[in-house]
Amino acid sequence: MRLLILGGDGYLGWPTAMMFAASGHDVLAVDNYLRRTMALESDSSPLFATPVLEERARIFKQKSGHDVKVQIADCTHALAIDRIFADFMPDAVVHYAEQPSGPYSMRSESAARTTLLNNLGVTFNVIWGVLNHVPDCHIIKLGTMGEYGTPDIDIEEGWIEIEHKGRKDRFLYPRAAGSLYHTTKVLDTDLLWFYARTYGVRVTDLMQGPVYGLSTPEADLDESLMPNFHYDDIFGTVVHRFVAQAVAGMPLTVYGRGGQTRGYLNLLDTLQCVRLAAENAVDKGQLRIMNQFTELFTVNDLAEKVSRVGNQLGLKVEVNSIANPRREKEEHYYNAHFTQLLELGLEPHPMTDEVIAGMLKTVARYKGKIERRKILPRVQWNT
């Protein structure tokens, strides 16, 4: 297959590109380093520097013998993405090319505008790249479980049948996200659904939970092939922040009461899910929505796990609750279903003590590089 990976420099994009290349597919990774620029601007650079894409591809070729083609381009530029589709003619496009941070989107009006226009603009350009050049191309889009928010009813996989006043119909599951970033993913889903049902575009929209982990078969080939590791409050997810805090000897900072429940998954499982989506394309005009996580945890669960495993390794980890910078429910009902990816063959890698210990040990190699000023919340919702 010819696989186009948009956002190929990202935490998920680069491991995905390597995974498909290692499986013998023809892979083109595209990025404009937007996340690197935003991380610099917001003093949120990752734990260790990762080489630029051309250099990563060179090293990956040397270590594995496989090619990842690279193109540096801004996917919000209609002409740039049009040329990429016309030249590469992908069978599937994996669309990660979005500003990926909730806190970043809540920093300022300017950051909110960039998030909205970038994320919607790229999705729009991807749709038209497909329509203009490869109408059978399968769009695999990374959405987020955060689109659903925390409703008081069970979260189904993207759709819900509603019975109302004695009649029934099937609808997109209603969405209510907790940040502007997550809201742009809601808008993406609306837009993709419109183009699927009206123009026959093929779409898989993956409602993914927070991902953790640094190890994949390809990333493990060389230190310079590792995905970026953000432990800051802006681009770091809670698991990675807790791991960095444990290593740095800082208390793990739980936002508020810590009852916030979400679905999490190992980076290895993101790769499996995206591969399963690509290998099982959908029909023309179909929008398939799959919930992509493997385990539900509260923030308190995560703090308990990381502190317990950290203490076993002799790290003396404390846990502190701090004022919640976000607007979110800290205790809530959460029953999210996920069966489709398991039915396609996903074999989950649970968050075992060994997995957490592995992350702690990897991050400990960079202990001296952890910058404490980046970890505590610097962005308040609604100020």
Add this chain to the structure above:
Amino acid sequence: MRLLILGGDGYLGWPTAMMFAASGHDVLAVDNYLRRTMALESDSSPLFATPVLEERARIFKQKSGHDVKVQIADCTHALAIDRIFADFMPDAVVHYAEQPSGPYSMRSESAARTTLLNNLGVTFNVIWGVLNHVPDCHIIKLGTMGEYGTPDIDIEEGWIEIEHKGRKDRFLYPRAAGSLYHTTKVLDTDLLWFYARTYGVRVTDLMQGPVYGLSTPEADLDESLMPNFHYDDIFGTVVHRFVAQAVAGMPLTVYGRGGQTRGYLNLLDTLQCVRLAAENAVDKGQLRIMNQFTELFTVNDLAEKVSRVGNQLGLKVEVNSIANPRREKEEHYYNAHFTQLLELGLEPHPMTDEVIAGMLKTVARYKGKIERRKILPRVQWNT
């Protein structure tokens, strides 16, 4: 009250500006003539030329003694709209500043991009103009009944309580619009709801059906104060197209089987609804959604009414069905509720034979200007 009317040159914007000014409010109308430009570009100019806003305001002042302030500005420009909010400090903003045509949005990739970026961009700028300068300002946004599509269950006013697996919650009513233009209104609603619940913005989102009519107390003061009248396939709605066809001696062209049901309202009732919304502001953080129409008709109902009244006036009107250029259900369940505006005091002006005869007589004054090439569908969905 200080009322900011964005899109003040439009079919609804100009009558709205005059109505509020005539009621003694302080009114600033803003427009960049985007609709005029698009009409020119798509060979869809209206039946008669309307003066530019400054000239309309001058004539209105002369005829009524009331002022409408005018500013020509592009509301997608963040700085322009920021200055307008900072200088005018409105109590309420009526946001009509959107590309308003379904067919226009389906003409081409370029038209779709302009529709998406214009409509979302202006809504975003309005929200931030309010947040930065007048956080208590009431945003009155024109949405569309088209956001809901044609579901097989009753259409409620914006929200629905869903009972699912023995639990309940209240959600935005699920939406599935029939054109990209209508989809941008869905995205607007998503965005406004996020900013209402997260930042406390006050919003009324009016789900309006197609509007018809040329007469308002202020528009009737002088021919040059009339709203623009589009009878083309792109910016003209079905009622106005039928009226123009009846006058021009062309058969009324029903798209497909003609069972498409929608909620319609008289321009006089749009003005009442917007006034009622402005006079009854919502609380901070509230998104009030009201369905704004007064009567449900099928396209066949409208063809029957216009042809019958036209024949009474001696016009010899025929009705033809033609291939439907749109993707839409031509026979469907449609039971849309509207009670909130009636409870606020709306007194509907139904589509009586007299109202239709009035439109036919007004348009007959311009019979020689009707350009037949503009009326039949020039835009196909999904080509």
